[in-house]
Amino acid sequence: MSTARPDATGPVVVLGSASPARRTTLERAGVDVHVVVSDVDEDAVVAHYGVTDAQDVALVLAKAKAEAVAALDDLPDGAIVLGCDSVLELDGEVHGKPGTAQEATARWRRMRGRSGVLHTGHWLVDVRDDVPAGATDAKGKPVRPGGTLGAVASATVHFANLSDAEIDAYVATGEPLQVAGAFTVDSLGGAYVSGIEGDYHTIVGVSLPLLRELLGELGVAWHDLWRRA
Template identity: 60%
Template sequence: MSTHLPLVLASASPARLSTLRSAGIEPTVRVSSVDEPAVLERFGVSDPEDVALLLAKAKAEDVASSFQREYEESEADDLELGLVLGCDSVLDLDGVALGKPADAADAVQRWKDMRGRSGKLCTGHWLIDLRDPDEGGTGGTLGAVSVTTVHFAKLSDAEIEAYVATGEPLAVAGAFTVDGLGGAFVTGIEGDFHGVVGVSLPLVRDLAKELGVSWTSLWTPGQD
């Protein structure tokens, strides 16, 4: 069996962490300090796919830098360099990139615009290889975007108000989930379900393969 390689997840998303854990990977979580609006303004990006990829790259690079610095300054034997994964999701509705709603009123308006329609959930992924060259490290850094079409139910105003009142839509890109309370309001998806949740497992596998890393080497030993 391949030697286990550690994965650092540059995201605070509980859904991404849960998805990776369900796939047999127990990542180390490090949250980036990236100022998202500043990054987008600096590069002048507005296309939803470009937004998702740029922010995923910025988060991965920020965490990779801080994690490598921590590794170099630490004498802890249990700190290992492996791969860093950054992710970011936005909903493409009529060509506009929609992240998390600003507040409850924004979430309500979003759902009034989305109900009975379809949008594209774009999730950017960026993977960085921090391994030492003597241990097979490539120094590689690459990314890609998962795009999944999401069909929304025709919610009543009362349903929208009740859903927003739970607080769930305020914490997620596009103001909806498929793996939570919002699941009943999504009538179908075309594409990778996990990409909508926040991390496309097949896409991460492909990126890892390009870095010469086998997906199974990311499985945490002892995981059931």
């Protein structure tokens, strides 16, 4: 059943990510998004900032993607750009998307029967030029155009103890090569995640509770984003 509000007056959310899971998560929550994929060189960004901590990596990548999209000239009127990036932390090491099937296989043989932490960075850039006069954020502070902020959501993932045959079959689908940490929880990989501690949406790639809080800092109420009928 649709939760659409015909009088919705919120900004346009521009998602700077090619992830279909992020787009689907937002749309199922009633938020229509305009997708504009950034061309950020992730390795170059991480090297530029010199970050090694998993949370820092997720955040600087999300920031870089949001800022790259926000700098474009053809964004919809009244836009707020959302950049996201996810990485898996395992044994203190940072893991993004596997580059090859061999890497994905090795990763899963290391992860199986164990736990890791999935960090998803979120960054917002407010490019609206029509912020209502007197608008305030969730704390009652004045809101001005051009605001930018971000944060990281983290959740612990418990992986099932897969056999070599299961790992080989999963890697052969190609799915692990396309996602951070070499797994999904909302698609083929869902059967291989035995438990989650934290927000499920963080694992999918965009934490709705955290996003609601960040938008509130920009003076945007979550319910104002629900799609128009």
